[in-house]
Amino acid sequence: MKIQTACVHAGHQPEEATGAVTVPIHATSTFAYRRFGEHRGWEYSRTGNPTRAALERAVAELEGGVDGIAFASGLAAIDAITDLLEPGDHMVAADNLYGGTYRLFTSITKRHGIDVTFVSATDPEAYATACTDRTRLVFVETPTNPLMQLVDLSAVTEIAHRHGALMVVDNTFLTPILQRPLEFGADLVVHSTTKYLNGHSDGVGGMIVARDTDLGERLHTVQNNAGAILGPFDAYLVLRGVKTLAIRMAVHESNGRSLAGYLAADKRVARVHYPGLASHPQHALARAQQSGFGGMIAFDIGSLDRARAFCDAVEVFTLAESLGGVESLVCHPATMTHASVPAEERERLGIGDDMIRLSVGIEDAGDLEADLSRGLDAAGRV
Numbered sequence: 001m002k003i004q005t006a007c008v009h010a011g012h013q014p015e016e017a018t019g020a021v022t023v024p025i026h027a028t029s030t031f032a033y034r035r036f037g038e039h040r041g042w043e044y045s046r047t048g049n050p051t052r053a054a055l056e057r058a059v060a061e062l063e064g065g066v067d068g069i070a071f072a073s074g075l076a077a078i079d080a081i082t083d084l085l086e087p088g089d090h091m092v093a094a095d096n097l098y099g100g101t102y103r104l105f106t107s108i109t110k111r112h113g114i115d116v117t118f119v120s121a122t123d124p125e126a127y128a129t130a131c132t133d134r135t136r137l138v139f140v141e142t143p144t145n146p147l148m149q150l151v152d153l154s155a156v157t158e159i160a161h162r163h164g165a166l167m168v169v170d171n172t173f174l175t176p177i178l179q180r181p182l183e184f185g186a187d188l189v190v191h192s193t194t195k196y197l198n199g200h201s202d203g204v205g206g207m208i209v210a211r212d213t214d215l216g217e218r219l220h221t222v223q224n225n226a227g228a229i230l231g232p233f234d235a236y237l238v239l240r241g242v243k244t245l246a247i248r249m250a251v252h253e254s255n256g257r258s259l260a261g262y263l264a265a266d267k268r269v270a271r272v273h274y275p276g277l278a279s280h281p282q283h284a285l286a287r288a289q290q291s292g293f294g295g296m297i298a299f300d301i302g303s304l305d306r307a308r309a310f311c312d313a314v315e316v317f318t319l320a321e322s323l324g325g326v327e328s329l330v331c332h333p334a335t336m337t338h339a340s341v342p343a344e345e346r347e348r349l350g351i352g353d354d355m356i357r358l359s360v361g362i363e364d365a366g367d368l369e370a371d372l373s374r375g376l377d378a379a380g381r382v
Protein backbone atom coordinates (compact mmCIF):
# COMPACT_ATOMS: atom_id res chain seq x y z
CA MET A 1 0.00 0.00 0.00
CA LYS A 2 1.18 3.51 -0.81
CA ILE A 3 1.16 5.84 2.19
CA GLN A 4 -1.83 7.81 0.83
CA THR A 5 -3.88 4.59 0.88
CA ALA A 6 -2.50 3.60 4.28
CA CYS A 7 -3.62 6.94 5.76
CA VAL A 8 -7.21 6.06 4.92
CA HIS A 9 -7.17 2.36 5.76
CA ALA A 10 -4.33 1.58 8.18
CA GLY A 11 -5.19 0.06 11.54
CA HIS A 12 -8.81 -0.86 10.96
CA GLN A 13 -11.38 -2.53 8.73
CA PRO A 14 -15.16 -2.25 8.74
CA GLU A 15 -16.33 -3.35 12.15
CA GLU A 16 -17.23 -7.03 12.44
CA ALA A 17 -20.50 -6.67 14.36
CA THR A 18 -22.17 -3.82 12.45
CA GLY A 19 -20.10 -3.13 9.33
CA ALA A 20 -19.41 0.45 10.50
CA VAL A 21 -16.72 1.77 8.14
CA THR A 22 -15.26 4.13 10.74
CA VAL A 23 -13.89 2.98 14.06
CA PRO A 24 -16.55 3.46 16.76
CA ILE A 25 -15.71 5.56 19.80
CA HIS A 26 -15.60 2.92 22.51
CA ALA A 27 -16.62 5.22 25.33
CA THR A 28 -16.33 2.68 28.08
CA SER A 29 -14.08 2.38 31.07
CA THR A 30 -14.46 -1.37 31.39
CA PHE A 31 -15.48 -4.49 29.46
CA ALA A 32 -17.74 -7.36 30.52
CA TYR A 33 -16.11 -10.76 30.99
CA ARG A 34 -17.72 -13.65 29.12
CA ARG A 35 -17.56 -15.74 32.26
CA PHE A 36 -15.29 -16.17 35.27
CA GLY A 37 -11.64 -15.98 34.21
CA GLU A 38 -12.49 -15.35 30.54
CA HIS A 39 -12.44 -11.85 29.06
CA ARG A 40 -13.02 -10.96 25.43
CA GLY A 41 -9.61 -9.46 24.78
CA TRP A 42 -10.46 -6.16 26.47
CA GLU A 43 -10.53 -5.65 30.22
CA TYR A 44 -10.16 -2.05 31.28
CA SER A 45 -9.64 1.06 29.12
CA ARG A 46 -6.38 2.18 30.73
CA THR A 47 -4.88 -1.15 29.71
CA GLY A 48 -6.46 -1.20 26.26
CA ASN A 49 -9.34 0.37 24.37
CA PRO A 50 -10.37 -0.63 20.82
CA THR A 51 -10.54 2.95 19.51
CA ARG A 52 -7.10 3.75 20.92
CA ALA A 53 -5.75 0.44 19.63
CA ALA A 54 -6.95 1.23 16.09
CA LEU A 55 -5.07 4.54 16.22
CA GLU A 56 -1.98 2.84 17.63
CA ARG A 57 -1.98 0.31 14.78
CA ALA A 58 -2.58 3.01 12.16
CA VAL A 59 0.29 5.30 13.17
CA ALA A 60 2.63 2.34 13.70
CA GLU A 61 1.90 1.21 10.15
CA LEU A 62 2.44 4.69 8.69
CA GLU A 63 5.81 5.00 10.43
CA GLY A 64 6.82 1.49 9.39
CA GLY A 65 7.02 0.26 13.01
CA VAL A 66 5.51 -2.77 14.72
CA ASP A 67 3.71 -1.16 17.64
CA GLY A 68 2.12 2.15 18.59
CA ILE A 69 1.50 3.45 22.09
CA ALA A 70 -0.81 6.46 22.50
CA PHE A 71 -0.59 8.96 25.36
CA ALA A 72 -2.48 11.93 26.77
CA SER A 73 -0.02 14.41 25.21
CA GLY A 74 3.24 14.56 23.31
CA LEU A 75 5.08 15.31 26.54
CA ALA A 76 3.46 12.33 28.29
CA ALA A 77 4.78 10.16 25.43
CA ILE A 78 8.30 11.60 25.76
CA ASP A 79 8.17 11.21 29.54
CA ALA A 80 7.17 7.54 29.07
CA ILE A 81 10.28 7.02 26.93
CA THR A 82 12.50 8.34 29.72
CA ASP A 83 10.79 5.80 32.01
CA LEU A 84 12.71 3.11 30.10
CA LEU A 85 15.85 4.43 31.82
CA GLU A 86 17.15 3.75 35.33
CA PRO A 87 18.58 6.26 37.84
CA GLY A 88 22.26 6.76 36.98
CA ASP A 89 21.69 6.29 33.24
CA HIS A 90 22.76 8.99 30.84
CA MET A 91 21.04 10.40 27.78
CA VAL A 92 22.18 12.73 25.03
CA ALA A 93 19.70 15.21 23.61
CA ALA A 94 19.89 17.76 20.82
CA ASP A 95 20.17 21.27 22.19
CA ASN A 96 17.34 22.65 20.05
CA LEU A 97 14.07 21.01 21.11
CA TYR A 98 10.51 22.09 21.76
CA GLY A 99 10.75 24.20 24.95
CA GLY A 100 8.50 21.84 26.91
CA THR A 101 10.74 18.86 26.06
CA TYR A 102 13.78 20.82 27.25
CA ARG A 103 11.89 21.68 30.46
CA LEU A 104 10.92 18.01 30.98
CA PHE A 105 14.51 16.81 30.55
CA THR A 106 15.94 19.48 32.84
CA SER A 107 13.34 19.03 35.58
CA ILE A 108 11.56 15.69 36.06
CA THR A 109 13.95 13.52 34.03
CA LYS A 110 16.90 15.01 35.89
CA ARG A 111 15.17 14.62 39.26
CA HIS A 112 14.70 10.92 38.49
CA GLY A 113 18.47 10.58 38.45
CA ILE A 114 19.03 10.59 34.69
CA ASP A 115 21.88 12.77 33.45
CA VAL A 116 21.13 14.64 30.25
CA THR A 117 23.84 16.16 28.06
CA PHE A 118 22.64 18.62 25.42
CA VAL A 119 24.72 18.80 22.25
CA SER A 120 24.67 20.83 19.07
CA ALA A 121 21.77 19.31 17.09
CA THR A 122 23.50 19.55 13.72
CA ASP A 123 26.92 18.15 14.61
CA PRO A 124 27.09 14.32 14.63
CA GLU A 125 30.56 14.44 16.23
CA ALA A 126 29.09 16.26 19.23
CA TYR A 127 26.78 13.29 19.91
CA ALA A 128 29.74 10.90 19.66
CA THR A 129 31.80 13.01 22.08
CA ALA A 130 28.94 13.21 24.59
CA CYS A 131 28.20 9.45 24.65
CA THR A 132 29.63 7.54 27.62
CA ASP A 133 29.38 3.92 28.73
CA ARG A 134 26.27 4.98 30.71
CA THR A 135 24.46 6.44 27.68
CA ARG A 136 21.21 4.60 27.04
CA LEU A 137 19.28 7.00 24.84
CA VAL A 138 19.80 9.70 22.21
CA PHE A 139 16.87 12.06 21.66
CA VAL A 140 16.47 14.44 18.70
CA GLU A 141 13.90 16.45 16.79
CA THR A 142 14.44 17.09 13.12
CA PRO A 143 13.75 19.69 11.85
CA THR A 144 14.30 21.36 15.20
CA ASN A 145 11.77 23.64 16.79
CA PRO A 146 11.95 26.57 16.04
CA LEU A 147 15.33 26.92 14.27
CA MET A 148 14.53 24.39 11.54
CA GLN A 149 17.97 22.82 11.84
CA LEU A 150 18.37 19.22 10.75
CA VAL A 151 19.83 16.24 12.55
CA ASP A 152 21.65 13.80 10.27
CA LEU A 153 19.51 10.75 11.02
CA SER A 154 21.84 8.10 9.53
CA ALA A 155 24.95 9.47 11.20
CA VAL A 156 23.46 10.08 14.66
CA THR A 157 21.60 6.74 14.67
CA GLU A 158 24.84 4.96 13.87
CA ILE A 159 26.57 6.77 16.76
CA ALA A 160 23.74 5.95 19.20
CA HIS A 161 23.83 2.28 18.26
CA ARG A 162 27.62 2.12 18.43
CA HIS A 163 27.22 3.11 22.10
CA GLY A 164 24.38 0.68 22.71
CA ALA A 165 21.87 3.53 23.10
CA LEU A 166 18.33 3.79 21.77
CA MET A 167 17.79 6.35 19.03
CA VAL A 168 14.59 8.35 19.50
CA VAL A 169 13.29 10.86 16.94
CA ASP A 170 10.48 13.37 17.46
CA ASN A 171 8.84 13.37 14.02
CA THR A 172 6.08 15.85 14.86
CA PHE A 173 7.10 18.48 12.29
CA LEU A 174 7.25 16.28 9.19
CA THR A 175 5.05 13.26 9.97
CA PRO A 176 5.59 9.90 8.24
CA ILE A 177 4.40 11.49 5.01
CA LEU A 178 7.62 13.51 4.71
CA GLN A 179 10.12 11.62 6.89
CA ARG A 180 10.33 8.07 8.27
CA PRO A 181 13.06 7.88 10.93
CA LEU A 182 12.70 4.10 11.44
CA GLU A 183 14.00 3.65 7.89
CA PHE A 184 17.23 5.30 9.07
CA GLY A 185 17.49 2.79 11.92
CA ALA A 186 15.83 4.79 14.71
CA ASP A 187 14.32 2.66 17.50
CA LEU A 188 11.44 4.90 18.53
CA VAL A 189 9.53 7.70 16.83
CA VAL A 190 7.50 10.09 18.94
CA HIS A 191 4.75 12.54 17.97
CA SER A 192 2.76 15.24 19.53
CA THR A 193 -0.44 14.10 17.79
CA THR A 194 -1.81 17.48 18.88
CA LYS A 195 -0.16 18.77 15.70
CA TYR A 196 -0.30 17.36 12.16
CA LEU A 197 -1.62 13.88 12.94
CA ASN A 198 -4.78 15.33 14.44
CA GLY A 199 -4.50 18.32 12.12
CA HIS A 200 -7.55 20.24 13.31
CA SER A 201 -6.35 21.76 16.60
CA ASP A 202 -9.10 20.07 18.56
CA GLY A 203 -7.26 17.65 20.79
CA VAL A 204 -4.02 17.13 22.72
CA GLY A 205 -2.29 13.77 22.41
CA GLY A 206 0.97 11.90 21.93
CA MET A 207 2.16 8.72 20.28
CA ILE A 208 5.23 6.52 20.26
CA VAL A 209 5.99 4.03 17.49
CA ALA A 210 8.41 1.21 18.25
CA ARG A 211 10.53 -0.63 15.73
CA ASP A 212 10.39 -3.92 17.66
CA THR A 213 7.91 -5.79 19.81
CA ASP A 214 10.07 -5.82 22.94
CA LEU A 215 10.27 -2.01 23.05
CA GLY A 216 6.58 -1.82 22.23
CA GLU A 217 5.72 -4.12 25.12
CA ARG A 218 7.91 -2.21 27.56
CA LEU A 219 6.20 1.05 26.57
CA HIS A 220 2.71 -0.48 26.84
CA THR A 221 3.71 -1.47 30.38
CA VAL A 222 4.68 2.15 31.14
CA GLN A 223 1.42 3.31 29.53
CA ASN A 224 -0.63 0.94 31.70
CA ASN A 225 1.38 1.31 34.90
CA ALA A 226 1.64 5.13 34.84
CA GLY A 227 -1.71 5.64 33.13
CA ALA A 228 -1.22 8.74 30.96
CA ILE A 229 -3.43 7.27 28.22
CA LEU A 230 -5.19 8.91 25.29
CA GLY A 231 -8.97 8.73 25.77
CA PRO A 232 -11.24 7.17 23.13
CA PHE A 233 -12.75 10.46 21.92
CA ASP A 234 -9.30 11.98 21.35
CA ALA A 235 -8.06 8.76 19.73
CA TYR A 236 -11.03 8.93 17.34
CA LEU A 237 -10.22 12.53 16.42
CA VAL A 238 -6.60 11.67 15.64
CA LEU A 239 -7.66 8.61 13.63
CA ARG A 240 -10.04 10.81 11.65
CA GLY A 241 -7.26 13.37 11.12
CA VAL A 242 -4.85 10.70 9.91
CA LYS A 243 -7.21 9.83 7.04
CA THR A 244 -6.49 13.21 5.41
CA LEU A 245 -2.87 13.47 6.55
CA ALA A 246 -1.34 12.89 3.12
CA ILE A 247 -3.45 15.48 1.32
CA ARG A 248 -3.08 18.00 4.13
CA MET A 249 0.70 17.58 4.18
CA ALA A 250 0.82 18.16 0.42
CA VAL A 251 -0.89 21.54 0.85
CA HIS A 252 1.14 22.48 3.97
CA GLU A 253 4.20 21.69 1.88
CA SER A 254 3.25 23.71 -1.20
CA ASN A 255 2.09 26.69 0.89
CA GLY A 256 5.23 26.42 3.05
CA ARG A 257 7.54 26.50 0.05
CA SER A 258 5.69 29.37 -1.51
CA LEU A 259 5.69 31.53 1.65
CA ALA A 260 9.32 30.73 2.50
CA GLY A 261 10.30 31.95 -0.97
CA TYR A 262 8.18 35.07 -0.52
CA LEU A 263 9.79 35.92 2.84
CA ALA A 264 13.30 35.18 1.58
CA ALA A 265 12.81 37.69 -1.25
CA ASP A 266 11.67 40.49 1.08
CA LYS A 267 14.39 42.88 2.22
CA ARG A 268 12.55 43.57 5.48
CA VAL A 269 13.15 39.99 6.59
CA ALA A 270 16.63 39.47 8.05
CA ARG A 271 16.74 35.66 7.69
CA VAL A 272 14.42 32.80 6.81
CA HIS A 273 14.89 29.35 8.39
CA TYR A 274 13.31 26.79 6.05
CA PRO A 275 15.14 23.64 4.88
CA GLY A 276 13.43 23.85 1.49
CA LEU A 277 15.35 27.01 0.58
CA ALA A 278 18.57 26.40 -1.36
CA SER A 279 20.17 28.94 1.04
CA HIS A 280 19.47 26.71 4.08
CA PRO A 281 22.86 25.36 5.27
CA GLN A 282 21.49 21.79 5.35
CA HIS A 283 19.35 21.90 2.22
CA ALA A 284 21.20 18.90 0.74
CA LEU A 285 20.58 16.83 3.89
CA ALA A 286 16.90 17.82 3.79
CA ARG A 287 16.69 16.52 0.24
CA ALA A 288 18.43 13.29 1.24
CA GLN A 289 16.45 12.31 4.35
CA GLN A 290 13.07 13.99 3.83
CA SER A 291 10.57 13.64 1.04
CA GLY A 292 9.41 17.23 1.48
CA PHE A 293 10.08 20.29 3.60
CA GLY A 294 6.76 20.80 5.39
CA GLY A 295 4.84 23.82 6.52
CA MET A 296 6.94 25.16 9.40
CA ILE A 297 8.95 28.34 8.78
CA ALA A 298 10.86 30.60 11.16
CA PHE A 299 12.20 34.03 10.28
CA ASP A 300 14.03 36.89 11.96
CA ILE A 301 12.44 40.30 11.58
CA GLY A 302 15.04 42.61 13.13
CA SER A 303 13.72 43.53 16.59
CA LEU A 304 11.25 42.55 19.30
CA ASP A 305 9.12 45.62 18.51
CA ARG A 306 8.92 44.66 14.86
CA ALA A 307 8.01 41.09 15.82
CA ARG A 308 5.23 42.42 18.05
CA ALA A 309 3.90 44.70 15.30
CA PHE A 310 3.92 41.81 12.81
CA CYS A 311 2.08 39.44 15.14
CA ASP A 312 -0.55 42.03 16.00
CA ALA A 313 -1.15 43.03 12.36
CA VAL A 314 -1.71 39.66 10.67
CA GLU A 315 -5.33 38.63 10.30
CA VAL A 316 -5.39 35.18 8.69
CA PHE A 317 -2.49 33.88 10.82
CA THR A 318 -3.72 33.49 14.39
CA LEU A 319 -1.31 34.35 17.20
CA ALA A 320 -1.27 31.12 19.20
CA GLU A 321 1.03 28.36 20.41
CA SER A 322 0.93 24.97 18.69
CA LEU A 323 1.19 24.05 15.03
CA GLY A 324 0.16 21.56 12.42
CA GLY A 325 -3.54 22.40 12.17
CA VAL A 326 -5.41 23.33 9.00
CA GLU A 327 -5.39 26.96 10.10
CA SER A 328 -2.24 29.10 9.88
CA LEU A 329 -0.71 30.12 13.20
CA VAL A 330 1.99 32.62 14.10
CA CYS A 331 4.02 32.39 17.27
CA HIS A 332 6.79 34.32 19.00
CA PRO A 333 9.03 31.52 20.36
CA ALA A 334 10.94 33.68 22.88
CA THR A 335 7.77 34.62 24.79
CA MET A 336 5.61 31.62 23.92
CA THR A 337 6.75 28.08 23.00
CA HIS A 338 10.35 28.57 24.14
CA ALA A 339 9.81 30.87 27.13
CA SER A 340 10.84 27.93 29.36
CA VAL A 341 14.31 27.88 27.76
CA PRO A 342 16.56 30.30 29.74
CA ALA A 343 17.24 33.58 27.89
CA GLU A 344 21.03 32.97 27.71
CA GLU A 345 20.42 29.53 26.23
CA ARG A 346 17.99 30.96 23.67
CA GLU A 347 20.55 33.57 22.72
CA ARG A 348 23.31 30.96 22.41
CA LEU A 349 21.08 28.83 20.15
CA GLY A 350 20.04 31.76 17.96
CA ILE A 351 16.39 31.98 19.04
CA GLY A 352 16.31 35.75 19.04
CA ASP A 353 13.61 38.02 20.43
CA ASP A 354 13.00 39.01 16.80
CA MET A 355 12.23 35.44 15.66
CA ILE A 356 8.77 34.58 14.42
CA ARG A 357 7.56 31.04 13.76
CA LEU A 358 4.82 30.24 11.27
CA SER A 359 2.75 27.10 11.05
CA VAL A 360 1.47 27.46 7.52
CA GLY A 361 -2.03 26.06 7.15
CA ILE A 362 -3.99 24.87 4.13
CA GLU A 363 -5.66 28.17 3.23
CA ASP A 364 -5.13 29.83 -0.15
CA ALA A 365 -1.45 30.69 -0.66
CA GLY A 366 -2.32 34.13 -2.07
CA ASP A 367 -4.39 35.03 0.98
CA LEU A 368 -1.56 33.93 3.25
CA GLU A 369 1.01 35.93 1.28
CA ALA A 370 -1.20 39.03 1.47
CA ASP A 371 -1.41 38.51 5.24
CA LEU A 372 2.37 38.29 5.57
CA SER A 373 2.64 41.46 3.54
CA ARG A 374 0.21 43.17 5.99
CA GLY A 375 2.41 42.04 8.89
CA LEU A 376 5.64 43.15 7.24
CA ASP A 377 4.14 46.56 6.40
CA ALA A 378 3.19 47.01 10.06
CA ALA A 379 6.64 45.88 11.21
CA GLY A 380 8.22 48.32 8.73
CA ARG A 381 6.39 51.23 10.36
CA VAL A 382 8.04 50.56 13.76
Ligand SMILES: Cc1ncc(COP(=O)(O)O)c(C=O)c1O
Residues within 6 Å of the ligand: 073, 074, 075, 076, 098, 100, 101, 141, 145, 170, 172, 173, 191, 192, 193, 194, 204, 205, 206, 322
Ligand atom coordinates in the same frame (compact mmCIF):
# COMPACT_ATOMS: atom_id res chain seq x y z
C1 LIG B 1 8.09 19.00 18.31
C2 LIG B 1 7.20 18.87 19.50
N1 LIG B 1 7.31 17.79 20.28
C3 LIG B 1 6.55 17.62 21.37
C4 LIG B 1 5.64 18.59 21.76
C5 LIG B 1 4.83 18.37 23.00
O1 LIG B 1 3.55 17.92 22.66
P1 LIG B 1 2.23 18.20 23.54
O2 LIG B 1 2.00 19.68 23.54
O3 LIG B 1 1.19 17.43 22.79
O4 LIG B 1 2.50 17.67 24.89
C6 LIG B 1 5.49 19.72 20.98
C7 LIG B 1 4.50 20.75 21.38
O5 LIG B 1 4.48 21.83 20.85
C8 LIG B 1 6.30 19.87 19.83
O6 LIG B 1 6.21 20.97 19.06
